[in-house]
Amino acid sequence: MAERVLITGMGMVSAIGNNVEENFRSLRAQRTGIGYAQYVDTIHAGKLPVGEVKCSSEELAEMAGLTDATGFTRTTLLGLVAMQEALFSAGINDARDTPTAFINASTVGGMCDTEKIYFDILDPEKEGTFLQLIDTLDCADCTQRIADRVGFTTYVTTISTACSSSANALMYGARLIRAGLVERAVCGGTEALTRFTINGFNSLKNIDKRHCMPFDKDRNGLNLGEGAAYLVLESESFAQRRKARPMAELSGWCNTNEAFHPTSPSPEGDGAFEAMRKALAMSGRTVADVQYINVHGTATLNNDVSEGRALERLFGDDVPSFSSTKPFTGHTLAAAGAIEAIYSVLSINRQMIWPNLNFTGRMEELRISPETRLLEASPVQNVVSNSFGFGGNNASLVISKYGN
């Protein structure tokens, strides 16, 4: 019997808070973080709402305890802030004390800062300290800077599968543990808003000029967001040996590819259906054991039809409470899977179900609608968390109350 994988620490930063507790308070207060951008430099800043972290890069550097932040992009700084909280909450004073895998996720690496100097880099006449940022363009840069800062040396790598990236990072870390290669893996992702991605999604006509409305008949696209989140995963035996406090169990997971279209899901949600079904089967839970689904719920026309159909097919007439938390944070791309995994753990530990904000009316294509109220004193034992991405990448995680 393979080892159970426990979640023993979490850290995050998002548009609704600079740590887990602040995020929890915003969720409970039903307070969105979406608004117009202060920090990312784009002509769309006053027109397209985003979920921006409410700190300048200088403030993030200070929070991360850096005296010299040269070469640290906003992507890295967000990641460092979340990482420090994750290790602290797991009671890890020195990450070097145990061989630990670090599986990070990113969609565009340090693009947030390199896009500002890209054309200076291309100009042979221009010289200066900006040249030190050249290597921050790739996805490995943020991972290695975080790893070097906190002392991860065993398995250090980065996953990029678009919007499912950090869900896949969690899965890969859990599998390294189950294979016995490490006893601990810290997994998640970091994503900073960039002109590149804002224009990318805008050119796809996927961005709503209003606050996003997941699973709503009037939805018209997503809001982009930024943030970072990491979860400390440990084998059950290791966690017991070091007397760690288990917050939840990562009991099931599945990654499937829909093989339908490069950027669109299938109308019947075949990939979403399979990912949820197989993740639940792996966890040893049935559909009746699930109390809450943190849906991908981007509020794009296609995602919500497809994901909604998958929910109806899998859960039949008894679809549990489900909501998208993207109206709080925006769609944080590579960080979304880990941010929402933390919200799933909070749902179990605080016995609450988060409301789907901005909902006005049920979609014609579906029989179901999301939970719009904050449900307190809700006996949540098992949560399914979905992350779906470009390239047909579908990932579902099952997070369970430990000892359940």
Added chain:
Amino acid sequence: MEIKCYIQASAAISPQQSFEGSYEPQFLPLTERNLLRVQEPGYAGFIPPNSLRRMSRLLKMGLTTALQCLRNANSPVPGAIITGTGRGSLQDTEKFLHDIRTYEETALNPTPFIQSTYNSVNGLIALQQQCTDYNNTFVHRGFSFEHALLDSLLQIQEGAESVLTGGFDEMTIEHFFIKSRIGYWKSVLTQPAEMLASGTPGAIAGEGATFFLIGTNPAAVELKGMQMLYKPDAAQVTESLTQFLVKHGVESEAIDLFVSGRSGDVRFDHFYDIAEGSLPASIAKVHFKQFCGEYDTAAAFGMWTATQELLSGRHKTALLYNHFYGEQHTFILLKQH
């Protein structure tokens, strides 16, 4: 119990004539810059014309190599698709950056944005072959292909019968210039034949796409194992190599081929000296970067080279050692079955 893994088929697009026919590596002459470009095959037999028109270079290279590998294996639908790429489609990333500036963030064509997504090649392979199983993409310099390989080995231990594993990267003129500004390449034009003895810092740039079908059905080459080291010092390289060989029950004397990622970069070649020092002096060596250049996923071409050598019957046990600019180091052990 560990399940044994075999290399059932492979394919490579590289600066060499490697895509079809028998492989005979050549020292290719460089005239303009220290960059080895791939020899692109005809794509028409692999990709429908209407798709081909829209696809950028790396997508064509990656998809075609993957398809050729599956054809060579006579196995159209793998149990998983896992790849590594350090840079993804640079051409598309650059095009979108330039478009944003030229058109001042308005009326942009989304195609380069979509294609710049690092997992776009994976999605295309899955789509074309209707493979709905596990699909993952690693994007971490010299640990991109390597983690794809480790993930593939895990998939097989978990029950997948076969996994399509690949690594691909392209080099554009623009990115070549960018990296030249921070010393990635040799500053004086250096021929591949003289690369190792150049005594200068920097490497010769390269590119390529390499795929393997790895599976449990016995085949001529067994993939015995791999080990990664992140930013090790010299002592850790020696120690890890010894432990790695012990773990896989191989005496260093039994290794008859050393496939080395030596790039002729005087700043980092000493790591290869250390590894060679742990092996018998008489061992045959192949320095594969003379043939493919340096790039994030060059080790995939190294593993392909080792596979060709074992298939030829000239050698029985091959050890690959590669590092990328001294930071990400990897050992891979292959054995004739």
